[in-house]
Amino acid sequence: MRIDAITLFPDMFGIVRDAGVTGRAHKQGIWSMQTWNPRDFTTDTHRTVDDRPYGGGPGMVMMAEPLIQAVCAIREDRARQHQPDAPVVLLSPTGRPFTQSVANSLAASTAGAAFVCGRYEGVDQRFIDQYVDEQWSLGDFVLSGGEIAAIAMIDATVRLMPGTLNHGDSSLQDSFQDSLSGLLDSPHFTRPEKLDSVAVPEVLMSGNHAHIARWRREQSLMLTLEKRPDLIEQARKKGLLSAADERFLTALKT
């Protein structure tokens, strides 16, 4: 899969390209990344990419023309390499919330995406209307630009691509189960068996895999009810809670 990013700060993408699971997948050729700096598509001596907003107000607005030239350069480059055209995705605080299911769709797409990272107060609306296919948000908080959001979305997407995680069947099963249950994960423990006189829960040392599975499920239900009751409701609506789950939840509330 090919990912393009239009950004005034191309160095920021080195992290997702080079580090950890996504870095290894990049090295293996599972995905590729190309950055495009709007400044390289300016024609004036000052290489201007922003200007004051018509109508007044604080801050600056990203100019349409350098962004348009960058999108055209991406299209030409993809065509030259016989690669499919990809949707242009603007990272925006007013965009559609990015979720695991959006990550799943992008990971399953062959074309990838061209991310447009805004800076300043925003982007000229005429660029958005004529060139942007989708707008995605990372959540209800204010970032100083779209780069961190794009990097998070690339990370969430690439780790889902076949061949990226090298733990064999177990990782597939885990992520399959995660998305299947829609609940928060249960707690994890590793060596030592006793840490400052705190022992690992006995059930995990029992070797009884049915007991362990039931304990983990109940921990998930408990944690989710406490921290994210909205996810319990979602899971229930999707029919992901068993009769045993419902009985456990009812017992918890009494």
Ligand code: 9D3
């Ligand atoms: C004062 C008006 N601001 C709204 C709170 C405008 C504004 C524009 C651009 C505020 C932040 C930004 C930069 N943010 C992003 O480009 C961004 C973002 C975010 O801020 N939060 C969550 N997801 C995203 S995706 C892109």
